[in-house]
Amino acid sequence: MSVPIPLVAEIAFARAAGRLSRLARTGGGTTVPGKLLWKLDPGAIDRLAARLPLGSAVISATNGKTTTAAMAAEILRERFRLAHNSSGANLVSGIASTLIDARAAELGLFEVDEAALPEVLSRVKPKAVCLGNLFRDQLDRYGELEHVAERWRSAVRALPGDAALAVNGDDPQVGALAQERPNTLVFGVDDPSAARPSLQHAADSKYCVRCGAPYDYHAAYVGHLGDYRCPACGHSRPPLNVVAREIELNGLESVSFRLVTPSGTSVVRLHVPGLYNVYNALAAASLTLNLGAQLDEIVAGIESFNAAFGRFERIRVGDRGLLMLLIKNPAGANEAVRTIVEGGAPAVAVIALNDAIADGRDVSWIWDVDFEPLIPGLTRLVATGDRAAELALRFKYGGLDARAIDVLPSLEAALDRGLELTPPRGELVVLPTYTAMLALRRIVGDRGFVRPYWESAA
Amino acid sequence: MKIVVGHLYPDYLNIYADRGNIAVLSRRAAWRGHELEVHSVSVGDPFRPGEHDLLYVGGGQDREQALVAQDLVAKAAGVQESVAAGAAVLAVCGGYQLLGRSYRDLHGSDLPGIGVFPFDTVAGETRMIGDVLLECELEPGLRRTLTGFENHAGRTRLDPGAQPLGRVVAGFGNDGESGWEGCRVGRALGTYLHGPLLPRNPWLADWLLAQALAHRHGEAPELEPLADELETEAHAVSAKRAETRGGRRR
Numbered sequence: 001m002s003v004p005i006p007l008v009a010e011i012a013f014a015r016a017a018g019r020l021s022r023l024a025r026t027g028g029g030t031t032v033p034g035k036l037l038w039k040l041d042p043g044a045i046d047r048l049a050a051r052l053p054l055g056s057a058v059i060s061a062t063n064g065k066t067t068t069a070a071m072a073a074e075i076l077r078e079r080f081r082l083a084h085n086s087s088g089a090n091l092v093s094g095i096a097s098t099l100i101d102a103r104a105a106e107l108g109l110f111e112v113d114e115a116a117l118p119e120v121l122s123r124v125k126p127k128a129v130c131l132g133n134l135f136r137d138q139l140d141r142y143g144e145l146e147h148v149a150e151r152w153r154s155a156v157r158a159l160p161g162d163a164a165l166a167v168n169g170d171d172p173q174v175g176a177l178a179q180e181r182p183n184t185l186v187f188g189v190d191d192p193s194a195a196r197p198s199l200q201h202a203a204d205s206k207y208c209v210r211c212g213a214p215y216d217y218h219a220a221y222v223g224h225l226g227d228y229r230c231p232a233c234g235h236s237r238p239p240l241n242v243v244a245r246e247i248e249l250n251g252l253e254s255v256s257f258r259l260v261t262p263s264g265t266s267v268v269r270l271h272v273p274g275l276y277n278v279y280n281a282l283a284a285a286s287l288t289l290n291l292g293a294q295l296d297e298i299v300a301g302i303e304s305f306n307a308a309f310g311r312f313e314r315i316r317v318g319d320r321g322l323l324m325l326l327i328k329n330p331a332g333a334n335e336a337v338r339t340i341v342e343g344g345a346p347a348v349a350v351i352a353l354n355d356a357i358a359d360g361r362d363v364s365w366i367w368d369v370d371f372e373p374l375i376p377g378l379t380r381l382v383a384t385g386d387r388a389a390e391l392a393l394r395f396k397y398g399g400l401d402a403r404a405i406d407v408l409p410s411l412e413a414a415l416d417r418g419l420e421l422t423p424p425r426g427e428l429v430v431l432p433t434y435t436a437m438l439a440l441r442r443i444v445g446d447r448g449f450v451r452p453y454w455e456s457a458a
Numbered sequence: 459m460k461i462v463v464g465h466l467y468p469d470y471l472n473i474y475a476d477r478g479n480i481a482v483l484s485r486r487a488a489w490r491g492h493e494l495e496v497h498s499v500s501v502g503d504p505f506r507p508g509e510h511d512l513l514y515v516g517g518g519q520d521r522e523q524a525l526v527a528q529d530l531v532a533k534a535a536g537v538q539e540s541v542a543a544g545a546a547v548l549a550v551c552g553g554y555q556l557l558g559r560s561y562r563d564l565h566g567s568d569l570p571g572i573g574v575f576p577f578d579t580v581a582g583e584t585r586m587i588g589d590v591l592l593e594c595e596l597e598p599g600l601r602r603t604l605t606g607f608e609n610h611a612g613r614t615r616l617d618p619g620a621q622p623l624g625r626v627v628a629g630f631g632n633d634g635e636s637g638w639e640g641c642r643v644g645r646a647l648g649t650y651l652h653g654p655l656l657p658r659n660p661w662l663a664d665w666l667l668a669q670a671l672a673h674r675h676g677e678a679p680e681l682e683p684l685a686d687e688l689e690t691e692a693h694a695v696s697a698k699r700a701e702t703r704g705g706r707r708r
Binding site: 136139140143144145146206207212214355361362363364365366367368386387389390392393394396397398402405407 | 469472473474475477478481482485519520521522525585587588589607609652653654657658685687688689691692695696699703
């Protein structure tokens with residue numbers, strides 16, 4: 001028999017544990033209080049979420065959830081005090097930690113791991129939900145895409161009646177969720193001039209969700225996201241309510257587009273590059289429209305957004321710069337590569353491959369990434385991380401001369417090597433997997449160039 | 459010399475970076491002055507027995523696997539004829555299962571296989587996921603190791619007397635119990651190991667190339683050694699992973 005502990009006492013205890021973790025430097029301590037609370041009393045999370053006067057908004061996707069949530073936070077922060085898991089701790093424990101820390105918050109804003117979504121939705125009972133995309137990602141951890149999609153379908157069916165849903169219509173699996181609820185906002189891109197010439201190798205949902213025949217794509221934008229139609233049964237992209245048109249990609253600096261919504265139209269200029277960020281902006285706009293935001297607030301918020309940590313992040317290191325783009329799965333890494341090459345292919349790159357649970361223990365995904373556009377421009381690749389040799393092989397068999405590859409498993413040694421190869425005032429491109437990104441930020445942080453993420457995220 | 463690879467269902471069965479295996483075969487052939495052509499053979503395409511020196515079948519998700527299973531049955535006689543005539547085969551994960559006799563999923567429904575390999579597969583409740591280390595003896599007296607990653611719900615049970623690809627040193631293998639992994643029938647190999655398999659196990663890539671050349675030209679040539687330092691390092695790291703965190707350690 002366990003003795004019931006008051007919620008206040010549980011929270012106080014959990015908070016103290018988080019401070020200890022930070023003091024001990026074992027991590028950001030961002031999930032320690034939540035993990036403890038989760039152990040002590042799983043139902044406490046439900047009660048904490050229920051205390052938020054305006055309820056919660058939840059974002060999930062394989063790619064872009066951290067950025068989408070950060071954009072939504074820019075839109076909403078003028079009006080509401082937010083409880084936002086901005087450091088990317090997106091499992092149930094991370095959300096619990098955010099709730100513990102959010103003393104006077106009015107509205108919860110949570111990015112949620114794809115696999116954790118059903119549990120989070122049932123506990124947090126959100127007012128608004130935005131679902132972005134499903135790509136193959138860490139099959140050793142998430143299992144097959146179809147399985148994740150099936151769990152999402154059940155979770156959406158179980159949402160409270162008043163929850164407002166927004167989905168990406170350009171993703172066949174996600175767009176089909178709109179059928180589950182009337183009044184769903186469906187967002188997508190409508191600009192064939194920004195489309196790719198063909199479906200990428202990493203396109204996943206290429207076959208009709210209804211009948212299994214291959215889709216015809218009128219336009220494919222990012223992976224399998226696009227304007228699709230099944231030639232056999234006619235299943236096609238649902239009508240869009242929130243749309244990006246007239247997209248202009250401006251290298252590494254920005255991307256602009258015309259945002260068309262039920263409450264008006266406006267040109268938006270994003271200060272981060274890439275078509276994938278247009279999708280993130282559409283997701284943030286749709287979610288916040290469902291929360292009652294005005295178009296001018298949405299545009300101002302999206303335009304004031306810079307970068308979520310580690311995702312297209314620029315860090316000064318003495319007289320040189322780092323440009324860090326997280327890579328974690330084929331679709332996301334393809335967009336990172338595409339963005340970098342469009343900004344001018346680099347001569348030197350540091351690519352870091354770790355295989356901890358958060359990175360995916362199965363590193364086979366690097367062979368599904370189209371790294372080839374980087375290869376002609378590279379004079380030197382610094383392969384690093386726990387699986388540096390595997391990454392080096394990916395480039396060797398992709399056509400890069402093995403003599404142009406340094407294999408340095410130590411992240412610190414690889415960073416120094418990359419900086420040494422970068423001319424003064426130059427910028428070094430770094431593509432790390434998740435745990436390598438955290439470790440690299442810590443290394444530059446220890447040299448005094450960047451604040452730890454649990455401070456900068458606050 | 460020319461080598462023709464038939465890549466079965468590359469648009470459906472590609473979940474575990476199967477194109478990495480193809481890239482390794484192509485480059486290692488080219489570095490020795492051989493020309494490797496890869497022909498895609500997918501749903502609805504004709505299969506002409508004898509046309510290919512090496513057949514490759516990759517892994518797919520359950521949905522894609524079901525989409526190709528019926529088509530493969532229509533090609534069964536041709537594939538069997540090719541294998542009997544000495545074409546080499548590498549079948550990985552889902553492709554490996556489809557080349558057995560049958561696959562029964564969790565709901566009890568059966569997906570037909572084409573019986574190149576003498577086994578049946580039945581899906582279990584839990585997936586077997588992790589790094590794997592095998593010991594193989596494809597040539598008598600020559601023991602070598604393979605490393606890879608497995609992720610499968612299927613339990614594959616070889617017929618009595620069937621030849622496995624290797625002995626499990628660390629990992630689950632065919633069924634998590636028998637201690638065997640994969641299956642071999644002559645020049646045809648099937649395995650659950652992806653990673654992809656060939657970049658970190660270049661000796662197996664060379665073995666397959668030699669078998670394919672033997673199919674076309676009558677006798678397996680001696681392939682000159684290549685500088686495999688990166689491959690050796692990747693193999694060592696992967697083997698260590700299997701030893702420290704593979705599914706089932708012996």
